[in-house]
Amino acid sequence: MDFNLSEEQLMIQQAARDFAQNELFPEVIERDRDQKFPTEQVKKMGEMGLLGMMVDPKYGGAGMDSVSYVLAMEEIAKIDASAAVVMSVNNSLVCAGLEKFASEEQKVKYLTPLASGKVIGAFALSEPEAGSDATSQKTTAEDKGDYYLLNGIKNWITNGGTASYYIVIAQTDPEKKHKGINAFIVERGWEGFEVGVKEDKLGIRGSDTHSLIFNNVKVPKENRIGEDGFGFNFAMAVLNGGRIGIASQALGIASGAYELALKYAKTRKAFKTEIINHQAIAFKLADMATQITAARMLCFKAACEKDAGKDISESGAMAKLYASQVAMDTTIEAVQIHGGYGYVKEYHVERMMRDAKITQIYEGTSEIQKIVISRSIAK
Numbered sequence: 001m002d003f004n005l006s007e008e009q010l011m012i013q014q015a016a017r018d019f020a021q022n023e024l025f026p027e028v029i030e031r032d033r034d035q036k037f038p039t040e041q042v043k044k045m046g047e048m049g050l051l052g053m054m055v056d057p058k059y060g061g062a063g064m065d066s067v068s069y070v071l072a073m074e075e076i077a078k079i080d081a082s083a084a085v086v087m088s089v090n091n092s093l094v095c096a097g098l099e100k101f102a103s104e105e106q107k108v109k110y111l112t113p114l115a116s117g118k119v120i121g122a123f124a125l126s127e128p129e130a131g132s133d134a135t136s137q138k139t140t141a142e143d144k145g146d147y148y149l150l151n152g153i154k155n156w157i158t159n160g161g162t163a164s165y166y167i168v169i170a171q172t173d174p175e176k177k178h179k180g181i182n183a184f185i186v187e188r189g190w191e192g193f194e195v196g197v198k199e200d201k202l203g204i205r206g207s208d209t210h211s212l213i214f215n216n217v218k219v220p221k222e223n224r225i226g227e228d229g230f231g232f233n234f235a236m237a238v239l240n241g242g243r244i245g246i247a248s249q250a251l252g253i254a255s256g257a258y259e260l261a262l263k264y265a266k267t268r269k270a271f272k273t274e275i276i277n278h279q280a281i282a283f284k285l286a287d288m289a290t291q292i293t294a295a296r297m298l299c300f301k302a303a304c305e306k307d308a309g310k311d312i313s314e315s316g317a318m319a320k321l322y323a324s325q326v327a328m329d330t331t332i333e334a335v336q337i338h339g340g341y342g343y344v345k346e347y348h349v350e351r352m353m354r355d356a357k358i359t360q361i362y363e364g365t366s367e368i369q370k371i372v373i374s375r376s377i378a379k
């Protein structure tokens, strides 16, 4: 693994940093308070190429490598974890899945507008009774010849209210268990498809999380992704890459909170000196810096392996498991270092602490990551 970033990677990192500071920072507190989606900002992210970063330019993408994606995700998440998850889902779950597994017609019709950021997408796997246990899909897609009839409910879908296209996982043949599951591209506005209630969340409140309701939605056969019965393997393959995105989001939340805590500790005085001169505070910052560096290395490792075409189930899961724990630990300590100021919204770290928690839950809980890692090392 090469630890030297290229000129191009450094430029992308700087562009994302500037964008986050200039465009995302100004109203991040208000968007969190009001649960307001960063519509204008996401549009600009699309124009910058941040929504289809790794997609081939012939399908509207920016054609970058996965390390650049980690760098950009960290910078966006440092300032606004809500904008970061919009970016992660569109890049890793929607665009990457379509680029790797969709037909040429599907890529031209759906991937191109998604990767260029003209529209955004959502990935609908989770259900009221199928979160971690993802093979227990209750949503059905009945084969009716030239179309499938889709029925069921999806829950906690990121970009649920703002997406134009949805990748929906559903059970076609329950007897075949996970081999009877399919993945479909569903368009917003199709008859029988309704966007349900918006969730009132602890964190990432600027992102848009909804349930989706499918009531006899006719999905043309050409909108199935891959062969009949490929849907579950599709979802697993896509989630392996998605975990790099969420690990990078967690890394960004952690490094954002660390930077604020470091700055505060260098200026705030107590007992006649800046608090960084008290070992109790300095050691917390030392732990944070070490853990963040380790999390970043795990993200880079998974990203490099992805670009090398290797199996990233283990490295993606390790990056997510570790980075999400670091995000939680770091943000809690950042609040602690800020004392009373840390508990009020103006200082940002309380939001980061709330935002961090979801990184241990979505795209596979920490417990699921341990299942994936332990199965891999036991092989």
Ligand code: CAA
Binding pocket: 085, 089, 123, 125, 126, 131, 132, 133, 134, 135, 156, 157, 158, 178, 232, 233, 236, 237, 239, 240, 313, 362, 363, 364, 365, 368, 371, 372
């Ligand atoms: N990579 C590739 N394939 C995998 C895989 C992985 N990480 N994990 C499982 N598979 C494949 C297996 O090889 C197997 O395929 P074959 O039958 O062809 O060999 C198939 O999937 C079934 O695997 P298992 O028998 O191991 O299934 P299981 O039920 O015991 O466990 C699981 C599977 C790993 C627990 C899986 O259900 C899982 O990952 N659950 C978590 C689901 C998840 O991450 N949900 C996130 C929702 S999306 C989201 O949060 C997006 C958002 O909005 C931000």
